[in-house]
Amino acid sequence: FMSAINNYQNRGPLPDLKDLEHCNTAATTMGVYSSLGTLAFSLASRNPFATWTSLAALAGSLFGHHSAREATEKNELRMTTYSLIDVVTEKNDQIKTKDKIIQDQQGEIERLTAINAELEEKVKRLEQTQKSFDELNEEHIKILEEQTKQIEEKRDILSKLTGLVEGYETRKAKHVEEMRETRQQREALQSDIKALLAEQKRINENLAERVHRLGEVASRVHQGVKD
Missing domain, CATH: 1.10.287 (Helix Hairpins)
Structure with a gap:
């Protein structure tokens, strides 16, 4: 249980392979990388307005991804907690x-x-x-x-x-x-x-x-x- 919490705390702000295991974070991961691609294209075209717009879109994607990841992590921690409670209850009954x-x-x-x-x-x-x-x-x-x-x-x-x-x-x-x-x-x-x-x-x-x-x-x- 503590190992799972440490894994969540040690993950960086950018999407990783762990995010692809869940539907919510997989969708926001695609959004983040899409925003990064748009930003790179804007930087390459040297269009200030497009660049700022892409940065805002990237910030929004990162915020949405962080929220989705946080919700997913909380749900997993809740399920893990319920499982531990069931195990402890069974052990107590035994x-x-x-x-x-x-x-x-x-x-x-x-x-x-x-x-x-x-x-x-x-x-x-x-x-x-x-x-x-x-x-x-x-x-x-x-x-x-x-x-x-x-x-x-x-x-x-x-x-x-x-x-x-x-x-x-x-x-x-x-x-x-x-x-x-x-x-x-x-x-x-x-x-x-x-x-x-x-x-x-x-x-x-x-x-x-x-x-x-x-x-x-x-x-x-x-x-x-x-x-």
């Missing part, structure tokens, strides 16, 4: 769109971060529950083992209670099996939660990378507009 996408992605990242925090809290509570449950199971097993030991020591005395002991052993085995199954279910649930957290971490990394790329694109767009 920047706004990119900013909206980035804001949406950041909102999604914040939402996923909140979900991750909630899942981590649940995992912590599950681990604490599991630890308490394991301690309780160990204590219960120790009690069962101690009771079993006492029963074995008093087997001779409690021989009449063999049926009760066998029933107790059955219940004990059933209880141990139930605890084993519960532990397996808990371990499977913990494994699923860990897999979910790993997948969530991968999604967050992908989203962060996309936001970073969009930030670079927005920076380049801003830089392009400044240039």
Whole structure:
């Protein structure tokens, strides 16, 4: 844009090839050169009246040519300005769109971060529950083992209670099996939660990378507009 203005300012008063590109200045260019030819003929004929008349005609042609050139230049500058405004408007719209996408992605990242925090809290509570449950199971097993030991020591005395002991052993085995199954279910649930957290971490990394790329694109767009 500034280069176009400088080109217009650096042009001389006489017609040039640039003037032939437009209808208005092309016509006045022909008028100027026609007046120059008439002046040269008048000078050659040494006719003072014709010479002064030719000079006046040349002055009028130059004035008309200057006016036509000025109008043409203003029109070109106006069209160039409109084009630049359209380009800047389009760039601004693109920047706004990119900013909206980035804001949406950041909102999604914040939402996923909140979900991750909630899942981590649940995992912590599950681990604490599991630890308490394991301690309780160990204590219960120790009690069962101690009771079993006492029963074995008093087997001779409690021989009449063999049926009760066998029933107790059955219940004990059933209880141990139930605890084993519960532990397996808990371990499977913990494994699923860990897999979910790993997948969530991968999604967050992908989203962060996309936001970073969009930030670079927005920076380049801003830089392009400044240039």
